[in-house]
Amino acid sequence: MVRSSVPPDDRTFPFALHAAAAAVAAGKRPVKGLELHAAALRRGLLLADVFAGNTLVTFYAACGRAADARRMFDEMPARDVVSWNSLVSALLTNGMLEDAQRVVVGMMRSQVPVNVASLVSVVPACGTQREEEFGLCIHGLALKSGLDSVLNLGNALIDMYGKFGDLEAAMRLFNGMPERNEVSWNSAIGCFVHTGIYEDVLEMFRAMLGHGVTPGSVTLSSLLPALVDLGVFIWERRSTAPNVVSWNAMIANLAQNGAESEAFRLFIEMQKNGGCPNAFTIVNLLPACSRVTSLKMGKQIHAWSIRRSLMSDLFVSNALIDAYAKCGQLSLARNIFDRSEKDDVSYNTLIVGYLQSPCCFESLHLFEQMRSAGVEYDAVSFMGCLSACANLSAFKQGKEIHGVLVRRFLSTHPFLANSLLDLYTKGGMLDTASKIFNRITQKDVASWNTMILGYGMLGQHDVALELFDLMKDDGVDYDHVSYIAVLSACSHGGLVERGKKYFSQMLAQNIKPQQMHYACMVDLLGRAGQLSESAEIIRNMPFRANSDVWGTLLGSCRIHGNIELARWAAEHLFELKPEHSGYYTLLMNMYAEAGMWSEAHEIRTLMKSRKVQKNPAYSWVQNGNKLQAFLVGDA
């Protein structure tokens, strides 16, 4: 325009700056806007035109430069109410509520006639920051200036009171409104969503429809997380096109409620309909990938995040680390961790991720690295570290962490206390464990389960069973882990009949037995020499037995020298875990002991043809603060 010598007038400038601010919001650098500022100075525009100054205040706010926005305002030769309002929202968009409050007060003192915009912009911030006192002040000002009947302000106030938890004030405003629009209804619905009384949410939604108000994308987004079971119903009856937020809400709704593949389908459909997935979409979908261990979908979403340059978002990179770790892909998870920005969640996610892996000692390394990196520990970090210590039998280090927790008054934290129980029971230190256990005021199901498992493992079955009965008296209901604990106590104690009783009790309680429960039953019967009954259990399982179950049977066969069943179990194990050398060795030794040399030789050949390596054995050595693994030779 300038180059083609068409003179730009006063109106061109705000337009152009608006575009420059939008570019900044889209991730571009602010050069265009700075050039425009310079041009405006050269032309003396800022001396003559309030509009130019106002737009610059907003532009600097959009760049995240609140101080520059304020300087712009201070240097303006003349200001109007929009200048003040622009400064207020400039401060608010940069999270400076207190400064914004001071400006509003200054505005009153300078006798600037406030309008709706002056008040309406601070109201949402008061709500989210729980600034009740100032929020009530604003409401008071609205009443005094007669602005309280303005629709926008009323809507904002309803939402604010909802965020304060003052449902009565919110409803009084809502019911007294001279007119309502969709936002009024959304704000009112939002108040009930906060309270968690979903019958009321639904009732408001019905009332909204009854008043002939069309629910838009914002209504959808706030209803979907609240009304999970009605989600699809509402979604299918939507009358307006969804926006990114409502797509995301629906995807989250499906992903978090067991409809993972539906969520993936919607992700595709969203893009077909021109929706552009963002960081929220990714973060909602990734846990669904790990829940159904869909590595393929996870990788697709990873690739998508790279293309849309979303990898710099901490939520996205952390969610990816978590998804890969949960799918057992620790090296992929590590890769992202090493290349990304890191916060406490990144460290915690990977620490927990390594726990169930063969590289569990990495959890301890990371815990140490976290400290060197100056990232603060939280309860999750300590929990991960304690579990790692328990898994690695690193009891000395575990005790040190216990000391840290005591000094930080965290040793009675509900799930940290449980991690301590796990550590001490695994280390055979039942006295310490039971002292901690007795000090937990709110014992949850995990606390009881850990103690029962501990006593069961260490041969004190009577105590384990006693605890199992006591937990019910304490008002804590059994879960599926409780039954694993009690069944394994029975099997270690040789209490076959009692074990059978608990198993049927579990079925009666409508807890569906999982692989581990069957493994316990197979162990219970197998140890007692009732191998054919063990086999019968496996044959009658409602799903295919995994390696835990077959491995247990193989172990019992070894004890009782039943080669026939051992072969049967081993055949399944060779298929399920072909790389696991222990199973081959066990069967081979059984054949050898029975003098069945040709069969033993066959297994040896099978091992060679599959290139199965014997696992080297490691020993853990404390080296300063670090735990090191040393190879001690062939197992």
Added chain:
DNA sequence: GCAGTCCAAG
């Protein structure tokens, strides 16, 4: 031509 209300995440 500038300012201003409601919705979603580890």
